[in-house]
Amino acid sequence: MKLTPANRAALITLSSDFGPGSHFVGVMHGVISVLAPVTRIIDLCHTIRPHDRRQAGRLMAANYRYFPAGSIHVVVVDPGVGSQRRIILLKTSGHYFLAPDNGIISLIATDTPKSLVWSVKRPDLYLTPLSRTFHGRDVFAPLAAHLALGESPETMGRRLEPGELAQLKPARPLLDYELKQISGTVIDVDHFGNIITNISRETVNNFFVDSAITIDIGGRQLRGLASYYDEVTPGSVVVLFNSGELLEIAVNRGRACDFLQIKADDRVIVSEMG
Amino acid sequence: MKLTPANRAALITLSSDFGPGSHFVGVMHGVISVLAPVTRIIDLCHTIRPHDRRQAGRLMAANYRYFPAGSIHVVVVDPGVGSQRRIILLKTSGHYFLAPDNGIISLIATDTPKSLVWSVKRPDLYLTPLSRTFHGRDVFAPLAAHLALGESPETMGRRLEPGELAQLKPARPLLDYELKQISGTVIDVDHFGNIITNISRETVNNFFVDSAITIDIGGRQLRGLASYYDEVTPGSVVVLFNSGELLEIAVNRGRACDFLQIKADDRVIVSEMG
Amino acid sequence: MKLTPANRAALITLSSDFGPGSHFVGVMHGVISVLAPVTRIIDLCHTIRPHDRRQAGRLMAANYRYFPAGSIHVVVVDPGVGSQRRIILLKTSGHYFLAPDNGIISLIATDTPKSLVWSVKRPDLYLTPLSRTFHGRDVFAPLAAHLALGESPETMGRRLEPGELAQLKPARPLLDYELKQISGTVIDVDHFGNIITNISRETVNNFFVDSAITIDIGGRQLRGLASYYDEVTPGSVVVLFNSGELLEIAVNRGRACDFLQIKADDRVIVSEMG
Numbered sequence: 001m002k003l004t005p006a007n008r009a010a011l012i013t014l015s016s017d018f019g020p021g022s023h024f025v026g027v028m029h030g031v032i033s034v035l036a037p038v039t040r041i042i043d044l045c046h047t048i049r050p051h052d053r054r055q056a057g058r059l060m061a062a063n064y065r066y067f068p069a070g071s072i073h074v075v076v077v078d079p080g081v082g083s084q085r086r087i088i089l090l091k092t093s094g095h096y097f098l099a100p101d102n103g104i105i106s107l108i109a110t111d112t113p114k115s116l117v118w119s120v121k122r123p124d125l126y127l128t129p130l131s132r133t134f135h136g137r138d139v140f141a142p143l144a145a146h147l148a149l150g151e152s153p154e155t156m157g158r159r160l161e162p163g164e165l166a167q168l169k170p171a172r173p174l175l176d177y178e179l180k181q182i183s184g185t186v187i188d189v190d191h192f193g194n195i196i197t198n199i200s201r202e203t204v205n206n207f208f209v210d211s212a213i214t215i216d217i218g219g220r221q222l223r224g225l226a227s228y229y230d231e232v233t234p235g236s237v238v239v240l241f242n243s244g245e246l247l248e249i250a251v252n253r254g255r256a257c258d259f260l261q262i263k264a265d266d267r268v269i270v271s272e273m274g
Numbered sequence: 275m276k277l278t279p280a281n282r283a284a285l286i287t288l289s290s291d292f293g294p295g296s297h298f299v300g301v302m303h304g305v306i307s308v309l310a311p312v313t314r315i316i317d318l319c320h321t322i323r324p325h326d327r328r329q330a331g332r333l334m335a336a337n338y339r340y341f342p343a344g345s346i347h348v349v350v351v352d353p354g355v356g357s358q359r360r361i362i363l364l365k366t367s368g369h370y371f372l373a374p375d376n377g378i379i380s381l382i383a384t385d386t387p388k389s390l391v392w393s394v395k396r397p398d399l400y401l402t403p404l405s406r407t408f409h410g411r412d413v414f415a416p417l418a419a420h421l422a423l424g425e426s427p428e429t430m431g432r433r434l435e436p437g438e439l440a441q442l443k444p445a446r447p448l449l450d451y452e453l454k455q456i457s458g459t460v461i462d463v464d465h466f467g468n469i470i471t472n473i474s475r476e477t478v479n480n481f482f483v484d485s486a487i488t489i490d491i492g493g494r495q496l497r498g499l500a501s502y503y504d505e506v507t508p509g510s511v512v513v514l515f516n517s518g519e520l521l522e523i524a525v526n527r528g529r530a531c532d533f534l535q536i537k538a539d540d541r542v543i544v545s546e547m548g
Numbered sequence: 549m550k551l552t553p554a555n556r557a558a559l560i561t562l563s564s565d566f567g568p569g570s571h572f573v574g575v576m577h578g579v580i581s582v583l584a585p586v587t588r589i590i591d592l593c594h595t596i597r598p599h600d601r602r603q604a605g606r607l608m609a610a611n612y613r614y615f616p617a618g619s620i621h622v623v624v625v626d627p628g629v630g631s632q633r634r635i636i637l638l639k640t641s642g643h644y645f646l647a648p649d650n651g652i653i654s655l656i657a658t659d660t661p662k663s664l665v666w667s668v669k670r671p672d673l674y675l676t677p678l679s680r681t682f683h684g685r686d687v688f689a690p691l692a693a694h695l696a697l698g699e700s701p702e703t704m705g706r707r708l709e710p711g712e713l714a715q716l717k718p719a720r721p722l723l724d725y726e727l728k729q730i731s732g733t734v735i736d737v738d739h740f741g742n743i744i745t746n747i748s749r750e751t752v753n754n755f756f757v758d759s760a761i762t763i764d765i766g767g768r769q770l771r772g773l774a775s776y777y778d779e780v781t782p783g784s785v786v787v788l789f790n791s792g793e794l795l796e797i798a799v800n801r802g803r804a805c806d807f808l809q810i811k812a813d814d815r816v817i818v819s820e821m822g
Binding site for chain 1: 291295297303304307311353354355356406408412
């Protein structure tokens with residue numbers, strides 16, 4: 001079935017690099033519940049690697065559609081907190097995003113020409129005294145609460161062209177048409193030790209059409225694709241496209257990152273099976 | 275006082291091996307809040323060891339009674355995700371459980387003859403495209419949401435006999451009547467470093483009646499039982515029955531697992547004090 | 549803007565040393581949702597170091613004001629669980645606190661003469677059977693739920709004078725007027741590896757007035773204060789007052805604790821710049 005929202009009541013999601021169980025997260029819940037007491041708050045993700053804006057952008061781009069239209073997604077991965085960096089409000093596909101202008105927003109809004117972007121400036125809403133190290137509490141939480149209460153995005157600041165946003169290029173794989181191979185990188189190792197690459201199903205399908213493929217990673221050559229983890233015996237390596245449609249290398253009931261000695265930013269090559 | 279529910283409003287609990295703060299958990303909250311916006315969602319536990327179905331089953335069996343009758347408990351510890359393994363809906367003691375058919379349910383339903391069990395098949399409710407690696411999002415969350423909205427369990431699939439469920443035997447301790455000892459195992463080391471065994475208060479009381487006992491673990495012999503941690507001086511080892519009525523070895527304000535060099539699956543022997 | 553609550557609906561916050569994602573936390577949510585189904589529950593912090601009552605007290609004192617007036621803050625850092633230690637209910641500045649009488653409350657109530665304190669004794673409300681190792685579930689959760697439902701604090705037990713509370717002295721820095729230096733300690737290393745000290749902005753400002761300062765930590769001498777992390781180049785050390793108004797040593801986009809080889813309880817000296 002299609003995910004069709006049953007209503008449009010305001011909902012705020014929080015994502016950050018604060019770590020799970022952190023009081024930084026708890027206090028943001030507190031501030032929102034003071035200002036907008038009936039607003040629902042969901043913790044989307046708090047295990048983003050510290051300061052990793054790419055991971056934050058990818059996460060939001062991949063997952064916001066699983067929340068109700070009208071949701072306000074707050075993303076606090078903000079190494080520039082307290083500097084002159086802008087605060088951005090993005091509206092795209094019926095969702096709102098609040099994040100610092102450090103490239104995160106550019107990874108969400110890339111392909112959506114109808115996106116609206118504002119440079120937020122509402123010091124009247126910020127908590128006082130305004131800290132220069134915790135804008136999650138003093139800036140983002142009150143802004144999100146006021147949006148949830150129904151304040152118009154237009155009152156939040158001046159409109160920007162998407163091109164005025166700080167840009168982060170997504171870490172796209174290289175397509176080598178001479179060598180007939182895709183050269184990608186490991187973008188994440190998840191809680192299960194699964195190795196996530198930046199190579200999408202679409203990229204592989206377009207490049208190799210119907211050919212079988214071989215994956216080179218960590219000095220090993222892995223042949224062929226599976227559809228799910230348990231298709232191989234426990235302890236064996238399995239390659240598949242995961243729930244984010246990205247090429248993933250796993251060990252059934254094991255930890256691929258340990259088995260293959262792989263970490264983020266390592267290289268992975270996909271080629272036609274010989 | 276007895277825990278008597280004040281109402282029967284739908285409540286969904288989520289438990290998994292996804293790890294705390296994971297976006298896998300956040301996205302499940304999202305899907306449920308799209309489909310069943312007023313349903314309360316509680317994270318029961320997300321620190322289950324990856325793929326550990328026994329720990330998941332024990333956790334649910336021990337703790338569901340602390341939630342309102344009518345609660346829908348979703349348990350996503352699912353190494354077989356995407357395979358032909360069934361999805362099970364269990365109703366027992368007024369609570370509902372959704373889990374893959376991998377033995378978890380058998381550990382919850384063991385002693386309750388009036389349990390009802392369904393093999394769920396409702397592809398009309400699953401998210402599309404249906405991934406083969408994240409059924410928490412695509413299958414379990416929508417099923418739970420529809421149950422919370424009031425759909426009858428009978429519409430969810432065909433009834434099974436409890437005997438048709440995939441079975442996991444609980445790791446019971448061995449009772450040796452000749453040697454007059456109970457031979458158990460360490461089933462968990464908790465966040466405090468406390469060592470949890472599979473030996474229950476009831477087992478000890480039935481076997482030794484009123485005799486004092488000795489515990490052998492990690493090459494040490496521990497004599498006698500306490501009632502609470504602070505009964506011994508800080509830094510000392512203490513043996514007691516914990517809040518789950520299981521024999522536990524702790525160090526007051528310390529980490530017993532480090533002090534005794536113990537890990538999950540290690541052996542523990544209880545015998546009459548000499 | 550000032551944080552002014554929009555209403556006074558009951559809200560319960562939970563803080564503990566149980567660790568994020570723990571079923572100990574999930575079960576407390578469960579018990580409260582059975583007894584007080586419409587009460588909102590926020591996890592304030594579950595990463596308090598095991599048994600660290602000072603950290604718990606500091607955390608609550610610093611952060612409760614970011615929650616609605618009338619909130620009930622439950623703090624379960626309770627190495628004495630099951631002993632004869634008292635349960636305390638504190639009312640201060642319009643907020644309620646429930647915690648064991650182990651010094652946590654003394655760190656919150658120190659400077660507020662109008663605080664009211666009760667020694668709670670309501671066994672009729674505790675869950676039965678009453679465990680001696682998990683009062684979060686059996687004692688604190690039901691007490692908080694009944695307060696949320698509107699039971700008067702006066703019915704919870706007898707009044708105490710604040711002086712009757714178990715005391716913990718805050719770890720204050722030493723002011724050496726001869727050497728003209730402040731001698732403090734590292735009280736925390738946070739998720740980012742930032743080093744938090746017990747030296748407040750107020751202390752520094754009062755002691756050094758307008759003089760520039762030097763910070764000695766881990767064999768290094770750091771000169772001058774910044775206002776925010778990104779004021780220095782990535783990878784450089786930066787000293788500032790953080791969002792809790794405490795002196796903090798950080799590395800911009802790095803981990804100061806690793807860079808400087810610092811851990812909790814290490815020493816830090818602030819002196820006038822030479």
